[in-house]
Amino acid sequence: MTGLILKITFLMVIFNFCASSDLAATLYELQKTPDDMKNDRMSAEEEANQPTTDKPTTVPNPPTSTVKAVTEKVLEKAKNSQKQKSRKDKQKLILEETNTLPINPKMPINIGVRLVLESIKSIDVDAFMDFYMEVTWYDHRERNLTAFMSGKDTNKFCWMPDLYFLLARSVNFIENTQYLGINKGEMLYDRKISIKTPCVPDPFRYPFDTVTCTVLVSSYGYDEGSVRLFWKDGGLEFPETYDQLEYIGFKWAGNHAMFTGSESVQYGTYNYTILMATFQFQRLYxxxxxxxxxxxxxxxxxxxxxxxxxxxxxxxxxxxxxxxxxxxxxxxxxxxxxxxxxxxxxxxxxxxxxxxxxxxxxxxxxxxxxxxxxxxxxxxxxxxxxxxxxxxxxxxxxxxxxxxxxxxxxxxxxxxxxxxxx
CATH class of the missing domain: 1.20.58.390 (Neurotransmitter-gated ion-channel transmembrane domain)
Incomplete structure (x- = not known):
């Protein structure tokens, strides 16, 4: 009697833990007596002798091994899908992280700026200048990477300083004239820019006056708490043999015609660093x-x-x-x-x-x-x-x-x- 009770208890536990109806049906078949099996066989023969009707055909339950194999296959497919989704999310996260400011909780990011003048087209109330702007900074997220990229859309591969030119009449970023160098976190970005910047003449001393043109560079969105701008290697470079100024009616005003400086300006509740590059030209009278x-x-x-x-x-x-x-x-x-x-x-x-x-x-x-x-x-x-x-x-x-x-x-x-x- 005790053995029968244990057998019934074991079968009830199996039924409670089985999630599949197919497994439950298989276990039900195992506990049938010989008389029950004989009655089921006779019922099946009677149903076979009856005429065909529109009743649906009963599909026999698959064996336990088949159910287990299918279950494992479904679980493996779901696991692979989860891995692919996780990989895509990780790539998206890395892309979002590399296109944001490399935050350093101890100090702001130091950004070096250097202007290399290529040509000066004209000087009037405005000056049209072409120059190469070199920007350097350190990104700890790229410390294990060494790469060089050039051409269009180069500035979309990682975070770039949001530099802009104050008081400029117009700024034209020349396409396909940019490159990005990465050397273990040391970032170097170079791009050719054509700018129209305002100039201040001395009307009273015309035509013996000196025209002063100023280029102002600053960060558009980040204050001094996030980025710190400075002139790198003096900030300005210009070919000493450049003599095209004479064709537009000017010459350099002495030996110190180009100089740089910086100033901290408060805008609202934040302070922003402004880099100033000044050019002085003497009019040819x-x-x-x-x-x-x-x-x-x-x-x-x-x-x-x-x-x-x-x-x-x-x-x-x-x-x-x-x-x-x-x-x-x-x-x-x-x-x-x-x-x-x-x-x-x-x-x-x-x-x-x-x-x-x-x-x-x-x-x-x-x-x-x-x-x-x-x-x-x-x-x-x-x-x-x-x-x-x-x-x-x-x-x-x-x-x-x-x-x-x-x-x-x-x-x-x-x-x-x-x-x-x-």
Missing amino acids: SVYLYQIIIPAAILVIISWTVFWININVTPARVGIGVTAILSLLTLSTNRKHDANSKYLTIRTSLLDIYIWSCFLFVILAYIEVSASDYMITGKPKTIGLGRENKVSGKLMTVKSRSWVPLGFLMFNAAYWFYAFSV
């Missing part, structure tokens, strides 16, 4: 000397001929004065059409002072012609302080031969001393 200044001085000298022409030949003297005045007006008008004068019209420049001073000397010569002619043909005029002196037109003309050139000579001495000394 020889073209203005030959085309405007010297012709203006020659017109003034020509106007002096009225002092030596016969005082009685008034039409000839007046004709020379009028011609000189109209010629100087033409020079001043051409100066306003100068390509570089569009930002100089708001202030008076040294060039304007020279032209209008020459115009004043020509007017004085014309006034002397009119005054001397009036004194000769009209009544004598008395001048003086407290005493009367009769001055003839001829005496005025004779004295003008020395006074007017002397005044013009003194003006030129003062003008050129100021132009080259300040």
Whole structure:
């Protein structure tokens, strides 16, 4: 009796732990008695002798070994699928990590910047420059990697500093002119950039002025707590043999025409590092000397001929004065059409002072012609302080031969001393 109870208990435990109905059916077949098996056989024969109906056909249960093999196959397939999903998630995680800032809890990331100028296309209120920008930093996630990549989309393989140019009119990143070098975590990124940066001239000293152009570089989103910018190896490099500046009317302003600096600027509640690269260019004034200044001085000298022409030949003297005045007006008008004068019209420049001073000397010569002619043909005029002196037109003309050139000579001495000394 006890054995029967143990047998029944064992069968109940097996049924509770079996997840498959096929295994339960197989165990049920094992516990049948001979009489039960005989009754089942007779029932099966009777069903076989009956006519065929639309009842569904009963599929015999598979053996236990088959169920076990299928189960193991399904479990193995599910395990492989989980591994593939885990591998994809890991690759995605690595890609997301390498495209984020390499966080260092102890100190910010040091980013070195270096500009290598290739060419300067033009200088005006803006300067068009082409240069190569080298950026270096350290990424500990790439410390076991050594690689070199070049060409388009190179900057998409890893995290890149978000550098941008402040106050730039336009920035053009040249395609297919970039490369990325990785040497055990030491990152080097180089790219060619064409930039239009603002320049500040000195309108008063035009055309003897110095034009200052500034390039400002900073991080767009990361403050000083995350990244630290600095100039690497001096920050600027330019070929010493570069002489194309002369073709655009400029030259380097002395031996220290390029210099760099940095400044910390607060924006909101954060501080950002701004790198400054300054370029100074001296305008070549020889073209203005030959085309405007010297012709203006020659017109003034020509106007002096009225002092030596016969005082009685008034039409000839007046004709020379009028011609000189109209010629100087033409020079001043051409100066306003100068390509570089569009930002100089708001202030008076040294060039304007020279032209209008020459115009004043020509007017004085014309006034002397009119005054001397009036004194000769009209009544004598008395001048003086407290005493009367009769001055003839001829005496005025004779004295003008020395006074007017002397005044013009003194003006030129003062003008050129100021132009080259300040």
